[in-house]
Amino acid sequence: MPRRRTPALLACALLTAGLVGCSGDTGPARPQAVPTQAPAATTPAPRVPAGTAPERAFAVGVRQLKLNRDGDRPLPVTVWYPAAGKAGGEPERSAGAADGRFPVVMFSHGLGGRPADYETLLTRWAAAGFVVAAPTFPHTSRGTDTNVLDVLNQPADVSYALTQVLALDGKAGDPLRGRLAGDRVAAAGHSAGGVTTIGLFTAGRDERLDAGVVFAGTALGVGTAFAGAAAPQLFVHGEADEVVQYAAGKEAYDKVPWPKAMLSLPNGDHGRALLSDGAALRVVSDTTVEFLRWTLYGDEAAKRRIPTDAARGDIAVLDNRL
Template structure:
Protein backbone atom coordinates (compact mmCIF):
# COMPACT_ATOMS: atom_id res chain seq x y z
CA UNK A 1 0.00 0.00 0.00
CA UNK A 2 1.17 3.60 -0.52
CA UNK A 3 3.38 5.24 2.06
CA UNK A 4 4.39 8.84 2.72
CA UNK A 5 7.25 10.52 0.87
CA UNK A 6 10.52 10.61 2.80
CA UNK A 7 12.54 13.81 3.38
CA UNK A 8 15.14 12.58 0.87
CA UNK A 9 12.41 12.26 -1.74
CA UNK A 10 11.25 15.80 -1.02
CA UNK A 11 14.75 17.12 -1.59
CA UNK A 12 15.01 15.20 -4.85
CA UNK A 13 11.63 16.58 -5.83
CA UNK A 14 12.98 20.11 -6.02
CA UNK A 15 14.08 19.09 -9.49
CA UNK A 16 10.43 18.61 -10.40
CA UNK A 17 10.17 22.37 -10.78
CA UNK A 18 11.32 21.76 -14.33
CA UNK A 19 7.97 20.16 -15.01
CA UNK A 20 6.03 23.42 -14.90
CA UNK A 21 5.89 23.17 -18.67
CA UNK A 22 3.33 20.35 -18.57
CA UNK A 23 0.58 22.72 -19.62
CA UNK A 24 0.68 23.56 -23.31
CA UNK A 25 0.55 27.26 -22.39
CA UNK A 26 3.32 27.20 -19.78
CA UNK A 27 6.89 28.44 -20.39
CA UNK A 28 9.15 25.70 -21.71
CA UNK A 29 11.59 24.30 -19.15
CA UNK A 30 13.33 21.03 -19.82
CA UNK A 31 13.57 18.38 -17.14
CA UNK A 32 16.94 16.62 -17.08
CA UNK A 33 17.38 12.89 -17.18
CA UNK A 34 16.74 11.20 -13.86
CA UNK A 35 19.76 11.02 -11.54
CA UNK A 36 21.45 7.69 -11.01
CA UNK A 37 19.55 5.49 -8.56
CA UNK A 38 20.21 2.08 -7.07
CA UNK A 39 19.38 -0.70 -9.48
CA UNK A 40 15.88 -2.06 -9.12
CA UNK A 41 15.80 -5.50 -7.49
CA UNK A 42 15.32 -8.48 -9.72
CA UNK A 43 11.62 -9.34 -9.93
CA UNK A 44 10.54 -12.35 -7.93
CA UNK A 45 7.10 -12.56 -9.54
CA UNK A 46 6.52 -14.25 -12.91
CA UNK A 47 7.17 -11.81 -15.77
CA UNK A 48 3.61 -12.13 -17.02
CA UNK A 49 0.41 -10.18 -16.35
CA UNK A 50 -1.20 -11.12 -13.06
CA UNK A 51 -4.71 -11.27 -14.49
CA UNK A 52 -6.36 -14.46 -15.75
CA UNK A 53 -6.41 -15.04 -19.49
CA UNK A 54 -9.60 -13.85 -21.16
CA UNK A 55 -11.03 -11.92 -24.06
CA UNK A 56 -11.65 -8.19 -24.32
CA UNK A 57 -14.92 -6.88 -25.82
CA UNK A 58 -14.78 -6.83 -29.61
CA UNK A 59 -17.30 -4.08 -30.26
CA UNK A 60 -17.07 -0.50 -28.92
CA UNK A 61 -19.50 0.76 -26.31
CA UNK A 62 -21.28 4.07 -26.06
CA UNK A 63 -19.69 6.14 -23.29
CA UNK A 64 -21.21 7.68 -20.19
CA UNK A 65 -19.62 10.21 -17.85
CA UNK A 66 -20.21 11.18 -14.24
CA UNK A 67 -18.45 13.03 -11.42
CA UNK A 68 -17.53 11.87 -7.95
CA UNK A 69 -16.85 14.45 -5.22
CA UNK A 70 -14.07 13.24 -2.93
CA UNK A 71 -11.91 14.68 -0.17
CA UNK A 72 -8.76 13.05 1.22
CA UNK A 73 -8.30 14.73 4.58
CA UNK A 74 -8.34 18.43 3.58
CA UNK A 75 -7.51 17.72 -0.06
CA UNK A 76 -10.44 18.26 -2.43
CA UNK A 77 -10.23 15.51 -5.04
CA UNK A 78 -13.09 15.53 -7.55
CA UNK A 79 -12.98 12.57 -9.94
CA UNK A 80 -14.41 12.39 -13.44
CA UNK A 81 -15.40 8.89 -14.56
CA UNK A 82 -15.91 7.71 -18.12
CA UNK A 83 -17.49 4.27 -18.46
CA UNK A 84 -19.04 1.85 -20.99
CA UNK A 85 -22.70 2.76 -21.31
CA UNK A 86 -25.84 0.96 -22.39
CA UNK A 87 -27.92 2.02 -25.37
CA UNK A 88 -27.11 3.27 -28.84
CA UNK A 89 -23.79 4.74 -29.94
CA UNK A 90 -23.58 8.53 -29.96
CA UNK A 91 -22.09 11.46 -28.04
CA UNK A 92 -20.83 10.94 -24.51
CA UNK A 93 -23.87 11.02 -22.23
CA UNK A 94 -23.81 12.36 -18.69
CA UNK A 95 -25.38 9.93 -16.24
CA UNK A 96 -26.07 7.25 -18.86
CA UNK A 97 -26.91 3.76 -17.63
CA UNK A 98 -23.85 1.51 -17.47
CA UNK A 99 -23.46 -1.36 -19.91
CA UNK A 100 -23.87 -4.91 -18.68
CA UNK A 101 -20.68 -6.61 -17.57
CA UNK A 102 -17.72 -6.12 -15.23
CA UNK A 103 -15.03 -3.77 -16.49
CA UNK A 104 -11.39 -3.17 -15.58
CA UNK A 105 -10.54 0.19 -14.01
CA UNK A 106 -7.90 2.67 -15.22
CA UNK A 107 -6.84 5.56 -12.97
CA UNK A 108 -5.58 8.52 -15.03
CA UNK A 109 -3.44 11.42 -13.70
CA UNK A 110 -3.31 14.76 -15.56
CA UNK A 111 -0.22 16.94 -16.03
CA UNK A 112 0.65 20.22 -14.33
CA UNK A 113 -1.78 22.96 -15.27
CA UNK A 114 -4.15 20.39 -16.74
CA UNK A 115 -7.52 18.81 -16.01
CA UNK A 116 -9.02 15.43 -16.87
CA UNK A 117 -11.20 16.85 -19.64
CA UNK A 118 -8.07 17.93 -21.52
CA UNK A 119 -7.55 14.26 -22.29
CA UNK A 120 -11.17 13.42 -23.02
CA UNK A 121 -10.57 12.23 -26.59
CA UNK A 122 -8.11 9.58 -25.42
CA UNK A 123 -9.98 8.61 -22.26
CA UNK A 124 -13.35 8.19 -23.98
CA UNK A 125 -11.67 5.82 -26.44
CA UNK A 126 -10.45 3.75 -23.52
CA UNK A 127 -13.96 3.71 -22.04
CA UNK A 128 -15.48 2.74 -25.39
CA UNK A 129 -13.07 -0.20 -25.52
CA UNK A 130 -14.45 -1.58 -22.25
CA UNK A 131 -12.68 0.21 -19.39
CA UNK A 132 -13.91 2.41 -16.56
CA UNK A 133 -11.56 5.41 -16.54
CA UNK A 134 -11.38 7.52 -13.38
CA UNK A 135 -9.39 10.77 -13.43
CA UNK A 136 -8.86 12.90 -10.31
CA UNK A 137 -8.38 16.67 -10.48
CA UNK A 138 -5.44 17.26 -8.15
CA UNK A 139 -5.76 20.08 -5.61
CA UNK A 140 -2.46 21.88 -6.22
CA UNK A 141 -1.34 20.99 -9.75
CA UNK A 142 -4.50 21.39 -11.82
CA UNK A 143 -5.33 24.43 -13.94
CA UNK A 144 -6.37 27.31 -11.70
CA UNK A 145 -4.69 25.87 -8.59
CA UNK A 146 -1.57 27.24 -6.87
CA UNK A 147 0.78 25.21 -9.11
CA UNK A 148 2.74 23.77 -6.18
CA UNK A 149 4.94 21.35 -8.12
CA UNK A 150 6.22 19.62 -4.97
CA UNK A 151 2.68 18.42 -4.31
CA UNK A 152 3.19 15.92 -7.13
CA UNK A 153 4.74 13.68 -4.46
CA UNK A 154 1.40 13.55 -2.65
CA UNK A 155 -0.47 12.52 -5.76
CA UNK A 156 0.23 8.77 -5.71
CA UNK A 157 -1.59 8.64 -2.38
CA UNK A 158 -4.40 10.72 -3.91
CA UNK A 159 -4.75 8.17 -6.71
CA UNK A 160 -4.78 5.24 -4.30
CA UNK A 161 -7.45 6.96 -2.20
CA UNK A 162 -9.53 7.74 -5.28
CA UNK A 163 -9.20 4.11 -6.36
CA UNK A 164 -10.53 3.02 -2.94
CA UNK A 165 -13.60 5.19 -3.43
CA UNK A 166 -14.19 4.24 -7.07
CA UNK A 167 -14.00 0.52 -6.34
CA UNK A 168 -16.39 1.00 -3.42
CA UNK A 169 -19.09 1.98 -5.94
CA UNK A 170 -19.16 -1.64 -7.08
CA UNK A 171 -20.89 -2.62 -3.83
CA UNK A 172 -22.88 0.55 -3.21
CA UNK A 173 -26.63 -0.02 -3.28
CA UNK A 174 -28.35 2.01 -5.96
CA UNK A 175 -25.19 3.23 -7.65
CA UNK A 176 -25.13 3.10 -11.44
CA UNK A 177 -21.78 1.26 -11.35
CA UNK A 178 -22.85 -1.33 -8.78
CA UNK A 179 -21.62 -4.71 -9.96
CA UNK A 180 -19.81 -3.19 -12.95
CA UNK A 181 -16.24 -2.73 -11.61
CA UNK A 182 -13.60 -5.45 -11.65
CA UNK A 183 -11.26 -4.62 -8.78
CA UNK A 184 -8.95 -7.47 -9.75
CA UNK A 185 -8.02 -5.76 -13.05
CA UNK A 186 -6.68 -2.25 -12.42
CA UNK A 187 -4.15 0.01 -14.18
CA UNK A 188 -2.70 3.47 -13.62
CA UNK A 189 -1.83 5.96 -16.36
CA UNK A 190 -0.74 9.58 -16.54
CA UNK A 191 0.88 12.37 -18.54
CA UNK A 192 3.95 14.41 -17.55
CA UNK A 193 3.59 15.18 -13.82
CA UNK A 194 0.82 12.59 -14.00
CA UNK A 195 3.44 10.27 -15.46
CA UNK A 196 5.61 10.94 -12.40
CA UNK A 197 2.56 10.14 -10.27
CA UNK A 198 2.03 6.90 -12.18
CA UNK A 199 5.65 5.78 -11.87
CA UNK A 200 5.42 6.54 -8.14
CA UNK A 201 2.50 4.13 -7.84
CA UNK A 202 4.85 1.33 -8.92
CA UNK A 203 7.94 2.49 -6.97
CA UNK A 204 8.05 4.53 -3.75
CA UNK A 205 4.26 4.42 -3.27
CA UNK A 206 3.57 0.99 -4.74
CA UNK A 207 -0.13 0.18 -4.85
CA UNK A 208 -0.30 -3.60 -5.09
CA UNK A 209 -3.74 -3.50 -6.69
CA UNK A 210 -2.26 -2.19 -9.91
CA UNK A 211 -1.72 -4.72 -12.69
CA UNK A 212 -0.33 -2.41 -15.41
CA UNK A 213 0.82 1.15 -16.11
CA UNK A 214 0.87 3.61 -19.02
CA UNK A 215 3.31 6.54 -18.74
CA UNK A 216 3.07 9.46 -21.17
CA UNK A 217 6.07 11.85 -21.20
CA UNK A 218 7.00 10.88 -17.67
CA UNK A 219 10.16 10.91 -15.57
CA UNK A 220 11.20 9.22 -12.33
CA UNK A 221 12.34 12.47 -10.67
CA UNK A 222 11.25 12.43 -7.04
CA UNK A 223 9.78 8.92 -7.08
CA UNK A 224 12.75 6.83 -8.11
CA UNK A 225 13.07 3.69 -10.18
CA UNK A 226 12.93 1.02 -7.46
CA UNK A 227 9.98 -0.77 -9.10
CA UNK A 228 8.49 -3.11 -6.54
CA UNK A 229 5.83 -5.74 -6.02
CA UNK A 230 4.25 -8.17 -8.43
CA UNK A 231 5.05 -7.91 -12.12
CA UNK A 232 2.98 -5.16 -13.75
CA UNK A 233 3.52 -4.58 -17.49
CA UNK A 234 4.34 -1.00 -18.46
CA UNK A 235 3.82 0.99 -21.66
CA UNK A 236 5.86 4.20 -21.99
CA UNK A 237 5.02 6.81 -24.65
CA UNK A 238 7.44 9.68 -25.25
CA UNK A 239 8.16 12.25 -27.94
CA UNK A 240 11.79 12.42 -29.02
CA UNK A 241 11.49 16.21 -29.41
CA UNK A 242 9.90 16.69 -25.98
CA UNK A 243 10.68 20.28 -24.95
CA UNK A 244 9.75 19.79 -21.27
CA UNK A 245 10.82 16.31 -20.17
CA UNK A 246 13.82 15.08 -22.13
CA UNK A 247 13.26 11.87 -24.04
CA UNK A 248 16.33 10.50 -22.25
CA UNK A 249 14.62 11.01 -18.89
CA UNK A 250 11.65 8.90 -19.89
CA UNK A 251 13.92 6.28 -21.48
CA UNK A 252 16.02 6.10 -18.30
CA UNK A 253 12.93 5.29 -16.24
CA UNK A 254 11.72 2.80 -18.83
CA UNK A 255 15.08 1.01 -18.83
CA UNK A 256 14.75 0.38 -15.07
CA UNK A 257 11.38 -1.39 -15.36
CA UNK A 258 12.02 -5.06 -14.46
CA UNK A 259 8.74 -6.36 -15.89
CA UNK A 260 7.24 -6.86 -19.35
CA UNK A 261 7.45 -3.46 -21.00
CA UNK A 262 7.32 -1.55 -24.25
CA UNK A 263 8.16 2.00 -25.32
CA UNK A 264 6.35 3.87 -28.08
CA UNK A 265 8.74 6.59 -29.28
CA UNK A 266 7.50 9.46 -31.45
CA UNK A 267 10.42 10.84 -33.53
CA UNK A 268 8.51 14.06 -34.27
CA UNK A 269 6.63 14.13 -30.98
CA UNK A 270 6.73 17.02 -28.50
CA UNK A 271 5.65 16.99 -24.85
CA UNK A 272 2.25 15.57 -25.65
CA UNK A 273 0.06 18.09 -27.41
CA UNK A 274 -1.00 15.24 -29.71
CA UNK A 275 -2.75 13.69 -26.69
CA UNK A 276 -5.10 16.66 -26.45
CA UNK A 277 -6.73 16.60 -29.89
CA UNK A 278 -7.59 14.03 -32.50
CA UNK A 279 -5.12 13.31 -35.28
CA UNK A 280 -2.96 10.58 -36.77
CA UNK A 281 -0.54 10.54 -33.83
CA UNK A 282 -3.28 10.28 -31.24
CA UNK A 283 -4.87 7.44 -33.20
CA UNK A 284 -1.61 5.49 -33.08
CA UNK A 285 -1.18 6.24 -29.37
CA UNK A 286 -4.79 5.43 -28.49
CA UNK A 287 -4.92 2.22 -30.55
CA UNK A 288 -1.62 1.00 -29.13
CA UNK A 289 -2.62 1.80 -25.55
CA UNK A 290 -6.07 0.20 -25.98
CA UNK A 291 -4.51 -3.06 -27.16
CA UNK A 292 -1.97 -2.90 -24.33
CA UNK A 293 -4.78 -2.50 -21.79
CA UNK A 294 -6.84 -5.24 -23.43
CA UNK A 295 -3.89 -7.58 -23.03
CA UNK A 296 -2.70 -6.52 -19.57
CA UNK A 297 -6.14 -6.16 -17.93
CA UNK A 298 -8.37 -8.57 -19.87
CA UNK A 299 -5.56 -11.06 -20.48
CA UNK A 300 -6.42 -11.10 -24.19
CA UNK A 301 -3.59 -12.79 -26.16
CA UNK A 302 -4.96 -11.62 -29.52
CA UNK A 303 -4.67 -8.00 -28.36
CA UNK A 304 -1.01 -8.53 -27.51
CA UNK A 305 -0.35 -9.71 -31.07
CA UNK A 306 -1.95 -6.55 -32.48
CA UNK A 307 0.15 -4.12 -30.41
CA UNK A 308 3.23 -3.94 -32.69
CA UNK A 309 1.11 -3.44 -35.81
CA UNK A 310 -0.84 -0.56 -34.24
CA UNK A 311 2.35 0.96 -32.82
CA UNK A 312 4.17 1.15 -36.14
CA UNK A 313 1.25 2.06 -38.42
CA UNK A 314 2.01 4.99 -40.71
CA UNK A 315 5.65 5.25 -39.60
CA UNK A 316 4.60 7.72 -36.90
CA UNK A 317 6.37 5.89 -34.09
CA UNK A 318 9.03 3.30 -33.35
CA UNK A 319 8.38 0.51 -30.89
CA UNK A 320 10.70 -1.17 -28.40
CA UNK A 321 8.85 -4.37 -27.47
CA UNK A 322 9.67 -6.44 -24.41
CA UNK A 323 6.14 -7.55 -23.53
Protein backbone atom coordinates in the same frame (compact mmCIF):
# COMPACT_ATOMS: atom_id res chain seq x y z
CA MET B 1 -0.47 3.98 0.92
CA PRO B 2 0.31 5.65 4.27
CA ARG B 3 0.91 9.38 4.30
CA ARG B 4 4.35 10.56 5.41
CA ARG B 5 5.46 14.17 5.85
CA THR B 6 9.23 13.84 6.40
CA PRO B 7 10.90 16.20 3.88
CA ALA B 8 12.45 14.68 0.77
CA LEU B 9 14.44 17.74 -0.27
CA LEU B 10 16.62 16.14 -2.90
CA ALA B 11 13.64 14.53 -4.59
CA CYS B 12 11.81 17.86 -4.57
CA ALA B 13 14.75 19.70 -6.11
CA LEU B 14 15.03 17.16 -8.88
CA LEU B 15 11.30 17.24 -9.53
CA THR B 16 11.28 21.02 -9.76
CA ALA B 17 14.18 21.00 -12.21
CA GLY B 18 12.61 18.33 -14.37
CA LEU B 19 9.05 19.68 -14.61
CA VAL B 20 9.36 23.45 -14.27
CA GLY B 21 8.75 23.77 -18.00
CA CYS B 22 5.07 22.85 -17.58
CA SER B 23 4.38 24.50 -14.23
CA GLY B 24 3.55 27.92 -12.91
CA ASP B 25 4.67 29.56 -9.67
CA THR B 26 5.05 27.12 -6.81
CA GLY B 27 3.88 27.58 -3.26
CA PRO B 28 4.83 25.83 -0.04
CA ALA B 29 5.23 22.09 -0.54
CA ARG B 30 4.11 19.19 1.62
CA PRO B 31 6.07 16.39 -0.02
CA GLN B 32 6.01 12.87 1.27
CA ALA B 33 9.25 11.09 1.99
CA VAL B 34 10.29 8.36 -0.37
CA PRO B 35 10.57 5.17 1.71
CA THR B 36 14.16 3.97 2.08
CA GLN B 37 13.17 0.39 1.34
CA ALA B 38 10.54 -1.12 -0.90
CA PRO B 39 9.59 -4.72 -1.58
CA ALA B 40 11.71 -6.23 -4.32
CA ALA B 41 10.16 -6.36 -7.76
CA THR B 42 9.25 -9.73 -9.22
CA THR B 43 9.39 -10.61 -12.90
CA PRO B 44 7.01 -13.49 -13.67
CA ALA B 45 4.25 -13.21 -16.25
CA PRO B 46 1.34 -10.82 -15.57
CA ARG B 47 -1.12 -12.13 -13.01
CA VAL B 48 -4.36 -11.49 -14.93
CA PRO B 49 -5.61 -14.85 -16.27
CA ALA B 50 -6.17 -15.42 -19.96
CA GLY B 51 -9.43 -14.09 -21.31
CA THR B 52 -11.05 -12.15 -24.14
CA ALA B 53 -11.74 -8.42 -24.30
CA PRO B 54 -15.08 -7.16 -25.63
CA GLU B 55 -15.11 -7.03 -29.42
CA ARG B 56 -17.77 -4.37 -29.77
CA ALA B 57 -17.53 -0.67 -29.02
CA PHE B 58 -19.68 0.79 -26.24
CA ALA B 59 -21.50 4.04 -25.78
CA VAL B 60 -19.81 6.14 -23.10
CA GLY B 61 -21.30 7.60 -19.96
CA VAL B 62 -19.65 10.19 -17.72
CA ARG B 63 -20.19 11.21 -14.10
CA GLN B 64 -18.45 13.14 -11.32
CA LEU B 65 -17.46 11.96 -7.86
CA LYS B 66 -16.78 14.49 -5.09
CA LEU B 67 -13.95 13.05 -2.99
CA ASN B 68 -11.68 14.53 -0.36
CA ARG B 69 -8.64 12.79 1.11
CA ASP B 70 -8.01 13.52 4.80
CA GLY B 71 -10.38 16.49 4.66
CA ASP B 72 -7.83 18.87 3.14
CA ARG B 73 -7.23 17.41 -0.33
CA PRO B 74 -10.35 17.81 -2.47
CA LEU B 75 -10.25 15.29 -5.31
CA PRO B 76 -13.16 15.56 -7.72
CA VAL B 77 -13.00 12.53 -10.00
CA THR B 78 -14.34 12.32 -13.54
CA VAL B 79 -15.46 8.80 -14.45
CA TRP B 80 -16.00 7.66 -18.04
CA TYR B 81 -17.53 4.21 -18.38
CA PRO B 82 -19.11 1.80 -20.91
CA ALA B 83 -22.76 2.73 -21.18
CA ALA B 84 -25.91 1.12 -22.50
CA GLY B 85 -27.04 2.31 -25.88
CA LYS B 86 -25.59 2.91 -29.32
CA ALA B 87 -21.83 3.43 -29.61
CA GLY B 88 -20.52 6.73 -30.93
CA GLY B 89 -21.40 10.29 -30.16
CA GLU B 90 -20.54 12.39 -27.14
CA PRO B 91 -20.33 10.95 -23.62
CA GLU B 92 -23.74 11.05 -21.96
CA ARG B 93 -23.89 12.38 -18.42
CA SER B 94 -25.11 9.80 -15.91
CA ALA B 95 -26.05 7.30 -18.61
CA GLY B 96 -26.94 3.78 -17.53
CA ALA B 97 -23.95 1.42 -17.46
CA ALA B 98 -23.59 -1.35 -20.01
CA ASP B 99 -23.95 -4.94 -18.89
CA GLY B 100 -20.72 -6.63 -17.83
CA ARG B 101 -17.82 -6.22 -15.42
CA PHE B 102 -15.18 -3.80 -16.60
CA PRO B 103 -11.54 -3.24 -15.57
CA VAL B 104 -10.62 0.13 -14.05
CA VAL B 105 -7.96 2.56 -15.28
CA MET B 106 -6.88 5.45 -13.03
CA PHE B 107 -5.63 8.44 -15.07
CA SER B 108 -3.50 11.34 -13.76
CA HIS B 109 -3.41 14.65 -15.62
CA GLY B 110 -0.33 16.84 -16.16
CA LEU B 111 0.64 20.12 -14.51
CA GLY B 112 -1.86 22.85 -15.24
CA GLY B 113 -4.23 20.33 -16.77
CA ARG B 114 -7.59 18.76 -16.04
CA PRO B 115 -9.09 15.36 -16.88
CA ALA B 116 -11.35 16.88 -19.54
CA ASP B 117 -8.27 17.89 -21.54
CA TYR B 118 -7.71 14.20 -22.30
CA GLU B 119 -11.32 13.30 -23.03
CA THR B 120 -10.70 12.21 -26.63
CA LEU B 121 -8.22 9.55 -25.51
CA LEU B 122 -9.99 8.51 -22.33
CA THR B 123 -13.40 8.09 -23.94
CA ARG B 124 -11.81 5.74 -26.47
CA TRP B 125 -10.61 3.62 -23.58
CA ALA B 126 -14.10 3.66 -22.08
CA ALA B 127 -15.68 2.74 -25.41
CA ALA B 128 -13.32 -0.25 -25.59
CA GLY B 129 -14.62 -1.62 -22.28
CA PHE B 130 -12.80 0.16 -19.45
CA VAL B 131 -13.97 2.34 -16.59
CA VAL B 132 -11.63 5.34 -16.54
CA ALA B 133 -11.40 7.43 -13.37
CA ALA B 134 -9.41 10.67 -13.43
CA PRO B 135 -8.88 12.82 -10.31
CA THR B 136 -8.42 16.57 -10.53
CA PHE B 137 -5.47 17.19 -8.21
CA PRO B 138 -5.74 19.99 -5.65
CA HIS B 139 -2.41 21.74 -6.33
CA THR B 140 -1.38 20.84 -9.88
CA SER B 141 -4.56 21.32 -11.90
CA ARG B 142 -5.47 24.42 -13.87
CA GLY B 143 -6.76 27.24 -11.67
CA THR B 144 -4.79 26.21 -8.57
CA ASP B 145 -1.40 27.30 -7.23
CA THR B 146 0.18 24.79 -9.67
CA ASN B 147 2.62 23.60 -7.03
CA VAL B 148 4.94 21.17 -8.81
CA LEU B 149 6.25 19.75 -5.55
CA ASP B 150 2.80 18.48 -4.63
CA VAL B 151 3.20 15.84 -7.33
CA LEU B 152 4.92 13.78 -4.64
CA ASN B 153 1.60 13.57 -2.77
CA GLN B 154 -0.37 12.44 -5.80
CA PRO B 155 0.35 8.68 -5.77
CA ALA B 156 -1.46 8.56 -2.42
CA ASP B 157 -4.30 10.62 -3.92
CA VAL B 158 -4.71 8.08 -6.72
CA SER B 159 -4.67 5.14 -4.32
CA TYR B 160 -7.34 6.84 -2.19
CA ALA B 161 -9.48 7.62 -5.24
CA LEU B 162 -9.11 4.05 -6.46
CA THR B 163 -10.42 2.73 -3.15
CA GLN B 164 -13.46 5.00 -3.40
CA VAL B 165 -14.14 4.09 -7.02
CA LEU B 166 -13.91 0.35 -6.37
CA ALA B 167 -16.32 0.73 -3.45
CA LEU B 168 -19.03 1.75 -5.93
CA ASP B 169 -19.18 -1.86 -7.11
CA GLY B 170 -20.89 -2.84 -3.85
CA LYS B 171 -22.82 0.37 -3.18
CA ALA B 172 -26.57 -0.11 -3.24
CA GLY B 173 -28.26 1.98 -5.90
CA ASP B 174 -25.07 3.15 -7.58
CA PRO B 175 -25.09 3.00 -11.40
CA LEU B 176 -21.78 1.11 -11.34
CA ARG B 177 -22.87 -1.46 -8.77
CA GLY B 178 -21.76 -4.89 -9.99
CA ARG B 179 -19.98 -3.38 -13.00
CA LEU B 180 -16.38 -3.03 -11.76
CA ALA B 181 -13.72 -5.73 -12.07
CA GLY B 182 -11.78 -4.66 -9.00
CA ASP B 183 -9.13 -7.33 -9.52
CA ARG B 184 -8.09 -5.80 -12.87
CA VAL B 185 -6.74 -2.30 -12.45
CA ALA B 186 -4.19 -0.11 -14.26
CA ALA B 187 -2.75 3.37 -13.71
CA ALA B 188 -1.88 5.86 -16.44
CA GLY B 189 -0.81 9.49 -16.57
CA HIS B 190 0.78 12.28 -18.59
CA SER B 191 3.80 14.43 -17.65
CA ALA B 192 3.47 15.12 -13.90
CA GLY B 193 0.74 12.49 -14.06
CA GLY B 194 3.37 10.19 -15.54
CA VAL B 195 5.55 10.86 -12.49
CA THR B 196 2.51 10.07 -10.35
CA THR B 197 1.98 6.83 -12.24
CA ILE B 198 5.59 5.70 -11.90
CA GLY B 199 5.34 6.50 -8.19
CA LEU B 200 2.44 4.07 -7.90
CA PHE B 201 4.79 1.27 -8.97
CA THR B 202 7.87 2.40 -7.01
CA ALA B 203 7.95 4.23 -3.66
CA GLY B 204 4.16 4.33 -3.39
CA ARG B 205 3.50 0.87 -4.83
CA ASP B 206 -0.19 0.09 -4.91
CA GLU B 207 -0.38 -3.69 -5.12
CA ARG B 208 -3.84 -3.55 -6.68
CA LEU B 209 -2.35 -2.29 -9.94
CA ASP B 210 -1.76 -4.80 -12.74
CA ALA B 211 -0.31 -2.47 -15.42
CA GLY B 212 0.82 1.08 -16.12
CA VAL B 213 0.85 3.52 -19.06
CA VAL B 214 3.26 6.46 -18.78
CA PHE B 215 2.94 9.37 -21.21
CA ALA B 216 5.92 11.76 -21.31
CA GLY B 217 6.88 10.83 -17.76
CA THR B 218 10.04 10.73 -15.68
CA ALA B 219 11.00 9.09 -12.41
CA LEU B 220 12.34 12.30 -10.84
CA GLY B 221 11.19 12.46 -7.25
CA VAL B 222 9.68 8.97 -7.11
CA GLY B 223 12.64 6.83 -8.10
CA THR B 224 12.98 3.67 -10.15
CA ALA B 225 12.78 1.03 -7.39
CA PHE B 226 9.92 -0.78 -9.13
CA ALA B 227 8.34 -2.99 -6.51
CA GLY B 228 5.95 -5.85 -6.00
CA ALA B 229 4.31 -8.26 -8.40
CA ALA B 230 5.01 -7.98 -12.11
CA ALA B 231 2.96 -5.20 -13.71
CA PRO B 232 3.62 -4.64 -17.44
CA GLN B 233 4.39 -1.06 -18.42
CA LEU B 234 3.87 0.88 -21.66
CA PHE B 235 5.80 4.14 -22.01
CA VAL B 236 4.82 6.68 -24.69
CA HIS B 237 7.22 9.56 -25.34
CA GLY B 238 7.92 12.10 -28.07
CA GLU B 239 11.55 12.32 -29.08
CA ALA B 240 11.16 16.10 -29.54
CA ASP B 241 9.64 16.58 -26.07
CA GLU B 242 10.46 20.14 -25.00
CA VAL B 243 9.52 19.69 -21.32
CA VAL B 244 10.50 16.20 -20.18
CA GLN B 245 13.45 15.08 -22.23
CA TYR B 246 13.03 11.83 -24.10
CA ALA B 247 16.20 10.52 -22.48
CA ALA B 248 14.65 10.96 -19.02
CA GLY B 249 11.64 8.89 -19.97
CA LYS B 250 13.85 6.26 -21.60
CA GLU B 251 15.98 6.07 -18.48
CA ALA B 252 12.94 5.27 -16.34
CA TYR B 253 11.71 2.77 -18.90
CA ASP B 254 15.07 0.98 -18.90
CA LYS B 255 14.74 0.40 -15.15
CA VAL B 256 11.39 -1.42 -15.40
CA PRO B 257 12.06 -5.08 -14.50
CA TRP B 258 8.77 -6.42 -15.89
CA PRO B 259 7.30 -7.00 -19.38
CA LYS B 260 7.41 -3.59 -21.05
CA ALA B 261 7.27 -1.63 -24.28
CA MET B 262 8.11 1.93 -25.29
CA LEU B 263 6.24 3.72 -28.06
CA SER B 264 8.52 6.50 -29.32
CA LEU B 265 7.24 9.27 -31.60
CA PRO B 266 10.23 10.71 -33.55
CA ASN B 267 8.35 13.97 -34.24
CA GLY B 268 6.35 13.96 -31.03
CA ASP B 269 6.43 16.87 -28.57
CA HIS B 270 5.41 16.89 -24.90
CA GLY B 271 1.97 15.53 -25.63
CA ARG B 272 -0.20 17.87 -27.66
CA ALA B 273 -1.11 14.82 -29.77
CA LEU B 274 -2.94 13.45 -26.72
CA LEU B 275 -5.29 16.42 -26.56
CA SER B 276 -6.92 16.45 -29.98
CA ASP B 277 -7.78 13.91 -32.64
CA GLY B 278 -5.27 13.21 -35.37
CA ALA B 279 -3.08 10.50 -36.85
CA ALA B 280 -0.68 10.45 -33.89
CA LEU B 281 -3.48 10.17 -31.34
CA ARG B 282 -5.06 7.32 -33.30
CA VAL B 283 -1.78 5.38 -33.18
CA VAL B 284 -1.38 6.11 -29.47
CA SER B 285 -5.00 5.30 -28.60
CA ASP B 286 -5.09 2.07 -30.62
CA THR B 287 -1.78 0.87 -29.15
CA THR B 288 -2.79 1.69 -25.58
CA VAL B 289 -6.20 0.05 -25.99
CA GLU B 290 -4.60 -3.20 -27.13
CA PHE B 291 -2.11 -3.01 -24.25
CA LEU B 292 -4.95 -2.57 -21.74
CA ARG B 293 -6.96 -5.36 -23.37
CA TRP B 294 -4.00 -7.68 -22.90
CA THR B 295 -3.03 -6.65 -19.37
CA LEU B 296 -6.51 -6.26 -17.89
CA TYR B 297 -8.58 -8.76 -19.88
CA GLY B 298 -5.75 -11.25 -20.47
CA ASP B 299 -6.42 -11.07 -24.23
CA GLU B 300 -3.40 -12.60 -26.01
CA ALA B 301 -4.76 -11.67 -29.45
CA ALA B 302 -4.68 -8.01 -28.37
CA LYS B 303 -1.05 -8.41 -27.34
CA ARG B 304 -0.21 -9.72 -30.80
CA ARG B 305 -1.89 -6.69 -32.40
CA ILE B 306 0.21 -4.15 -30.50
CA PRO B 307 3.16 -4.06 -32.95
CA THR B 308 0.83 -3.60 -35.93
CA ASP B 309 -1.06 -0.72 -34.31
CA ALA B 310 2.18 0.93 -33.21
CA ALA B 311 3.65 0.81 -36.73
CA ARG B 312 0.66 2.31 -38.52
CA GLY B 313 1.56 5.32 -40.65
CA ASP B 314 5.24 5.30 -39.66
CA ILE B 315 4.38 7.73 -36.87
CA ALA B 316 5.97 5.78 -34.04
CA VAL B 317 8.58 3.14 -33.27
CA LEU B 318 7.94 0.36 -30.76
CA ASP B 319 10.54 -1.21 -28.49
CA ASN B 320 8.62 -4.36 -27.62
CA ARG B 321 9.68 -6.43 -24.61
CA LEU B 322 6.24 -7.63 -23.57
